[in-house]
Amino acid sequence: MSAHESEWTLRRLSAGELAAAEAARVQAHATSCTVCGPALRELQQEQARFETAVPFERFEAGVERAVQRQRRSESFRAPPRRWVATTVAMAASVLVVLLVRPLLGDVGRETGTNRIKGGAVAELRIGGGLGPQREARPDAPEALEPGERVMLGYQADGHRYVAAVSVDAIGEVTPLHPESGTSPAVESGTDMHWLPDSWELTGSGAERVVLVLLDAPLPVDTLVDAAKRAFQAANGDVEHMAPLDVPGEQTHWVLLKP
Structure with missing residues (x-):
């Protein structure tokens, strides 16, 4: 009997990201597999439920409101940051946030979700471009397409x-969250929580995104200084930086800007 497909592969099939030959092979397996078939159908049903709950008109309105707010704010400040943050409405409108749960249990599981020590979870999602939304994996660089945005989520599992x-x-x-001051408290509950902004990376080349879950407040300046030291220690190679010298649990993603 052939091995089951990983959840990551099924997500890519559902999102249309697999090459034709690979997609045909995975689809054929899922059609006859009593484990992968239901898992694939559940992914497709989640997508359908999201599209029903958030119709195109809501996408369009959320994007337009965010663009208008951005234009108004830019008229009163210096040139925009490399990351262009928007409100929750924009984040919800550009990223299809699927429920995060193990559809296949532990059988061949491979996913962009990073499960940290003790059960905490960190996730980075990409969407808003011409292609379908997807997860970025923390163990491999992820190429971005023009216009795509990123969103960060977590399950704190005791971190505060x-x-x-x-x-x-x-x-x-x-600094992405927060932009200044001290790290805010996590949201309550055990569900996946998403930071209130989404961001678009501008420029080109590699960019490293780091999310840290902490047990005590940390000044943003301390986190920024730790990131600068790690960059210098890597001889300016952002793709091969070591973990930051800060307390807590951290997850890194490397994104390749077009």
Whole structure:
């Protein structure tokens, strides 16, 4: 009997990301497999439920409101940041957020979700471009298409605070959440929670995104300084930086900008 397909492969099939030959092979397996078939159908049903709950008109309205707010704010400030943050409405409108649960149990599981020590989870989703939404994997660089945005989520599992930064190929560190001050408290409950903004990376080259779950508040400046030190220790190679020298549990993703 052939091995089951991983959840990651089934998600890519559902999103139309597999090459034709690979898609045909996986689809054929899922058609006859009592484990992979139901898992694939559940992924497809989740997508359908999302599209029903968030119709195109809501997407369009959310994007237009975010663009108008961005234009108004830009008229009163310096040139825009490399990351263009929007509100929750924009984030919800550009990223199809699927439920995160093990559809296949532990059989061949391979996913972009990072399960941290003790059961905490960190996830980065990409969407808003011409292609379907997808997860970025923490163990391999992920190429971005023009216009795509990213969104960060977590399950804290006992951790009390959360923060996130990015580091680009020239070592510029951008605090993402929060932009200043001290790391905010996590949201309550055991569900997957999403940071209130989505971001679009501008420029080109590699960019490293780091999400940290903490047990005590951490000043953003401390996190930024740690990211700068890690970049310098890697001799300016953002793709091969070591974990940041801060407390807590952290997850890194490397994104390749077009």
